[in-house]
Amino acid sequence: MLVKKRALAVGAGLIISAVALSGCSGAGTSSKNVTLTLATVNNPQMKDMEELKGTFEKDNPGIKVNFVQMEEGDLRAAVTADVASGAGQYDVVTVGAYEVPQWGAQGWLKDLTPSLKDDKAYDVDDILPPVRTALSVDGKQYAVPFYGESSILMYNKEMFAAAGLTMPNEPTWQEVAGFAKKLNTAETAGICLRGKPGWGDLFAPLTTVVQTFGGTWYDENWDAQVDSPEFTEAVNFYVDLLKDAGEKDPVSNSFTECLNQLSAGKVAMWYDASVAASILEDPTSSKVAGKMGYVHAPVNKTEESGWLWSWNLAVPATSKNADAATTFVKWATSKKYQRLVGETLGWTRVPPGARTSTYSIPEYKEAAAAFAPITLEVMNAVNPKQPGLNPQPWVGIQYVTIPEFQDVGNQVAQLVADAIAGRSSVEDALAKGQKIAQAAGDKQK
């Protein structure tokens, strides 16, 4: 008992002195030495960045970088609280493409346009144009992409050959549905599509289907279009395709679940994020490495239908070390950083989908030969300003950049999941969804 108490006292003492010390170092920032606090989501590419931060610290004496890794939800709460209270705890944050324009317009993020333009070596024009568009509001760029992705159709070439089918490079949804029905057997599903409720799960692919069928979430006046004939036709198509030739138990399935079934050779086709290709081509985890083909996202009425997502680095407006933070952001998204990752960690780990020049690095081209060209092609072809047939009042493809959207998308996804399970009709689900979406739309007027 006594021992415990003493340990406790010692521990408390240590904490107090640590706090005092960090206070000192905090006070010292005004002179020369700066410690940047970087709040980031905990995914593998970000962990690679932390591993390599030593190189940055060596090249920039006086700047230290401290990584704080969090879950996406926690990160959002931490950053919004920090920005709202003006505390300035974080100097660099990772922000998803959905939130960059919202936070930028709110004035929470530093406008990076001048410091990126002035730096010739950084070559800001090398950043993939659609990604840059998605991260800008009124010509001001609020974040730089660390890595990005689109959506593509992946298919098992062996199954297609065995059935005597050929996949065109730019298939239509009708063709894909036809293939799926032919390839659907008791053992293998024709196609895997996300059915798990969630704005980022089911509605990521489904929104692109809606758009290529001519539908949209909102028209230019922020009137919801969820019960429009085009939206309904698209959701009916998706639900029917799942019923006729989709994977079993679709409501359980999102990215990871479909990836597992594809890797095990249980599914013939999959429409999902382009980053999946790099995992499917890894022979240690995938049975189908080398047997997969990759083509454009299927379309109906539009030319192109891929989505657009990126994880980005931004500097909160409240940061007290904005200049050093910008230096770090530029370093981590530079051409030099990409070479550094390739040379030290391996070429397949280079963050994709951010810079055009990535796709001309010979080593990367060789390591990612199966999917790099199609990724670049699709990412350059998508139009985040108007992905569907009609103009929309926001920039973004598989999401609507309003704070209410994740709630709206989530609730409508739950209703659609009921329709997938056959507990309600698509029309009933979307009629309820229309009300939910309209309530959020009214707040934008």
Place this chain on the structure above:
Amino acid sequence: MTTLTPPPTMPTAATPAATGGRPATRPRNAPQRKKARQARALVLPALIFSVVMTQIPFLTTIYFSTLQWNQLRPDEIAFNWFKNYAVVFTGPDFLPSLMSTVIITGSSVVLSLLLGLFFAILLDRKFVGQGLARTLMITPFLVMPAAAALIWKWSMLDVNVGMVNWALNTVGLPSVAWNTDLPIVTIIMLLTWQYTPFMMLILLAGLQSQSREVLEAASVDGAGPWRTFQWMTLPHLRQYIEIATLLGSIMLLQAFDPIAIMTKGTGGTKTLSYLLYERAFIGLDVGQAAAFGVVTVVVTIAVATFALRTLFKVFINGGER
């Protein structure tokens, strides 16, 4: 978050079974009074601690529930009276969610109680490997809820490689898409699996506290095993069943992990606790989530004080205790 504070009724509702004796009679002389004061002083820190830990968050939650506060619009926080409560009671979410909560909690409690009683009776006998069997039986309750939900999702109920579907196929039945077609059954099944050991432990303690002599006397008097169970064991177990039901209901009302991991609130599995999470962390609407939280606590108090007490009267002969 503060809205997830456990309902403050727990100690009160548990009182009848938890405390055996009556409160001490009023002290008459000085030394006794001094002793009572000392006793009170000793209890005070714990009392203050529990008030601080449960009541202050609850009051804060009530305060939040009167605010218009979306986390992504921090500059638009404002007092809006009872607008959030209006949303709770006039919106389409509350009643279906209350129904799901009642169905899921009710069926899981009843099923796990019945199964728990069955296993407790089996484990009450002496046999070789009794200790091992008991430990194995308790395991599901010791697994973290999130881990249990993941195990069920991937290893048990997966439509391609899950063990449950494999078992169904071996006896000639078709595979079942559990999450898509039977979400409520999936959740009840998992919760029953997880809470059966809890019920079993309480009932086993009850069985083992039963006097052997009474049972022997019953058998001498010619009572068969069923009659003994019905007239001797069940009445003896009544209090244990009550406390197991009460604690089980309180814990199951908060069930969250399997819903978040498996069904995501579809097909009638959006219980109050999941709805609350959605309002707070997906809707990011702190005010509305707090209002749902307050209403949930009130409903829980009502259920715990009135419904359960009425339910227990059914067990009690002539209503005496």
